[in-house]
Amino acid sequence: MKLSKEGEKMQGQDLCAAENRGVRELGAEKLVGWDEVQQGVVINSFEGDATDIVHKKAEERVYSDFNSYTATVASWRVQKPVFNMDVCIDCQNCWVWCPDSSIISRDKQMLGIDYDHCKGCGVCVEVCPTNPKSLLMFAEYTELETALSGWPEKTKKEEK
Numbered sequence: 688m689k690l691s692k693e694g695e696k697m698q699g700q701d702l703c704a705a706e707n708r709g710v711r712e713l714g715a716e717k718l719v720g721w722d723e724v725q726q727g728v729v730i731n732s733f734e735g736d737a738t739d740i741v742h743k744k745a746e747e748r749v750y751s752d753f754n755s756y757t758a759t760v761a762s763w764r765v766q767k768p769v770f771n772m773d774v775c776i777d778c779q780n781c782w783v784w785c786p787d788s789s790i791i792s793r794d795k796q797m798l799g800i801d802y803d804h805c806k807g808c809g810v811c812v813e814v815c816p817t818n819p820k821s822l823l824m825f826a827e828y829t830e831l832e833t834a835l836s837g838w839p840e841k842t843k844k845e846e847k
């Protein structure tokens with residue numbers, strides 16, 4: 688299983704990744720200009736017969752090199768969300784709202800962040816309803832242990 692450096696540190700969770708997730712850095716390859724694209728070309732997202740692909744789990748699909756699943760944009764990020772599973776209530780809000788499908792969830796259980804595709808927008812942190820939040824933004828270089836050790840306490844409601 689191929690995981691990014693951050694993914695490997697994710698609290699020992701199996702992040703449900705296929706082997707070729709994030710194997711190439713987007714923008715590192717030679718780009719083709721709009722006027723160089725062959726007319727009528729078909730770009731397949733999957734290798735082989737994809738008729739029943741919707742019923743396959745992400746790690747079971749065979750992605751083609753044209754599928755963004757095989758690319759990583761991790762270097763675009765300056766901040767990253769860190770997940771604290773001790774606070775999470777598996778509400779799936781972050782999964783619904785993430786604009787880059789970078790929340791990894793299986794059987795309605797939040798498992799972690801796909802750091803190969805997360806762009807650090809912070810939307811998941813905004814929509815997380817727990818107190819304290821189960822997702823917080825940290826500088827990209829922050830170690831997981833450092834982030835978790837400084838996690839804020841539950842805030843009490845102010846009495847009127």
Ligand code: SF4
Pocket residue numbers: 767768784785786787788789790800804805806807808809810811812
């Ligand atoms: S920071 Fe943005 S892209 Fe990354 S997991 Fe959260 S919502 Fe998705």
Ligand code: SF4
Pocket residue numbers: 774775776777778779780781782797811814815816817821822
């Ligand atoms: S929004 Fe927060 S509490 Fe809900 S699943 Fe995501 S991390 Fe967990």
